Amino acid sequence: xxxxxxxxxxxxxxxxxxxxxxxxxxxxxxxxxxxxxx
Amino acid sequence: xxxxxxxxxxxxxxxxxxxxxxxxxxxxxxxxxxxxxxxxxxxxxxxxxxxxxxxxxxxxxxxxxxxxxxxxxxxxxxxxxxxxxxxxxxxxxxxxxxxxxxxxxxxxxxxxxxxxxxxxxxxxxxxxxxxxxxxxxxxxxxx
Numbered sequence: 106x107x108x109x110x111x112x113x114x115x116x117x118x119x120x121x122x123x124x125x126x127x128x129x130x131x132x133x134x135x136x137x138x139x140x141x142x143x
Numbered sequence: 144x145x146x147x148x149x150x151x152x153x154x155x156x157x158x159x160x161x162x163x164x165x166x167x168x169x170x171x172x173x174x175x176x177x178x179x180x181x182x183x184x185x186x187x188x189x190x191x192x193x194x195x196x197x198x199x200x201x202x203x204x205x206x207x208x209x210x211x212x213x214x215x216x217x218x219x220x221x222x223x224x225x226x227x228x229x230x231x232x233x234x235x236x237x238x239x240x241x242x243x244x245x246x247x248x249x250x251x252x253x254x255x256x257x258x259x260x261x262x263x264x265x266x267x268x269x270x271x272x273x274x275x276x277x278x279x280x281x282x283x284x285x286x
Contacts, residue, residue, distance in 0.1 A: 106167075109265025110174050112255055114272045119282040122183040129272075131174035131197060137210065141166040 110135040163215050169208035169223045172199045184235065184279060193230030200224035200250050207252075212259065219257040219266050226250055232279075249278040254285065 110133045117126045176195040183189045199208065203224025210221030226248040235241050251274045257266035271285015 109260070110172065110268075111265060112174065112253075112257075112268040112270045114253065114270045115285050116272050116274075116283050117285065118183055118280075121186060122280070122283065123186040123189075125183075127180060127182070129176055129180050129195065130178075131176055131195065133172065133174035133197075135169060136171040137167040138170055139165050139167050140209075142162045142164070 106138065107134055107136050109133075163213065165212045165214075167210050167212065167221075168205070169199065169210060169221065172197065172223065172225065174198075174225075179231065182229065182231075182280065184241070190231045190235055192232075195227055195229055197225045197227045197253075200226045200248075202226075202250065203252075210255075214259075217259045219255070219259060219268075221255045221257065221268075223253055224250065225253050225272075245279055247277065249280060250275040 110131070112131050114129050114131065115126065116129065118124055174197040176192075179191040179193050180195065181189045182192050200223075208223040210219055210223075212219050227250075228248065232245050236243050236246055251272045253270050253272055255266075255268035255270040257268035259266050273284040274280040274282065
């Protein structure tokens with residue numbers, strides 16, 4: 106099953122990289138296969 | 144307790160229970176950012192990443208790329224390993240001030256909490272990225 110992938114990631118930087126945080130938006134495709142249904 | 148009769152069995156066979164939850168494996172992924180992002184390379188210096196590209200991490204355990212779709216709630220929870228490419232690192236390496244190993248693929252674990260789109264053909268996610276050891280951004284994590 107191929108689905109549209111649209112994710113906003115949140116990242117927090119460690120202190121040695123100055124701290125703070127950013128978000129990054131990614132779009133694309135994810136392919137999944139069912140393993141178990143309930 | 145009701146007796147198990149032929150009629151009870153026939154009734155069970157006729158009853159179609161809707162599947163509410165599906166556990167799935169993530170087999171492949173590509174994701175692109177529309178824009179460059181400012182990533183820190185030290186406490187005082189940052190770089191433009193260029194267009195970021197992510198794929199499934201071939202070094203991650205395949206069994207760790209898993210998710211659950213809950214159709215009733217219209218939600219997906221999924222966890223998967225990624226490798227990310229940041230073209231902006233190339234310029235950083237060319238400056239000669241940084242180790243070429245920075246160009247190695249950056250590995251991270253992504254955890255998404257998603258809302259399934261109305262047509263069930265995709266999802267919108269709010270995710271966290273936890274960078275694994277071996278990259279400039281090791282230790283950065285989702286909130």
